[in-house]
Amino acid sequence: MAIISIASTKGGVGKTSLAFSLAKDLGYRYATNDMSVTLNKYKNARYYPNNIPLYPDTVYDFGGFVDKNSDEILRESDIIILPTTNDLNSIMKSLILIKNFREKTILVFANMIDNPNDAAIIREKIHEHFPNLAFTYLRRTKLLKNALETGMSATELYEMNNQTRHLYKQAYAEYHKILKLFTTDGRYFKEKS
Template sequence: MQIIIYNQKGGVGKSMLATQLALYFDTTIIELDPYGMLNDTLGDDIVYKVELNEKVPEIKEGDVIYDFGGFDDLRLDEISKSADLIIIPFNPTINSLGTTLKSYNRVKTQNVPVLFVVNAVLNDKDVEESISFIKENTQDEIDFFVIPHTRALQTVENEGVSIIEFANSSGLRKHTYRKISGIMKDFVKKIEEYLE
């Protein structure tokens, strides 16, 4: 399993998704974001940091999640050759959509399936409008998944734990985080469909 998480827009949830998927699938994150600090919360045994001037290690087999920074990284072309899926997270806001469209146009030539993740959603109308915008401007059928706005994901990211695991840790947490944990389980199932 090799998954790329990419958007040239910063602050859209790339590292959060990388963390949740890596913890769920028990895999390594290769962090290509020069400003990323995942190894501070997750540790060097999970996160392998690659600086801008460094070559990305060639991984032909094995499970890895590539967490790209918020810019056009030329290393994407080489990494895509072994990828099973490219995830493009974005916030359904006007200032995020233009860069997200640019990012999609950048990756769609890689011949790798693309899954959009509409992240931090406050209402369904925003999802409808943003997906409609992307479809109109690409003329492509696109697949997407919606993650609602919740502080729970920020909490688990700060603690470096999986939301699914966190929700199962005690009665109160199980109740409090039941909904978002269920959504993240559905997200994982969606990812697994691409990996079959």
């Protein structure tokens, strides 16, 4: 049982893409305060324009703002996943969000990484201010986009056939590190249950 929030005040960093696949792979509800393409792709997807309710077993996909309501949900979340891309604006916005929620378990999710050095740069910039923050990354890949477009989760798409297993091998391994946190031996999952 977990409440997972995917948040960033920066647009276009991959919140919806990750939230959809995670929710579907975990069999969780997907809840958003943002009109989103996921709504007709997943039967457990719900849109709440305001007063988004707190539920267990839910992945929250918050639009690019934090209001009173999303602030409450973020404070009740077991984990906040913070997608961050390699640009100053995105990193600055992430640092502010981390500062505002520093008592929470936060996973910085460096997304759309073109080479490993980019991930290292983001990690360094974050760790300069918050040395012990959990960090993971996902390369630039069509995995999440193609999954969402077809209505499949990343796992469903990856496992479709030998070709997709080959095509998405590395990206899926990176995505799976996040998924794993919430299954059997998941670190964050265990802490709170």
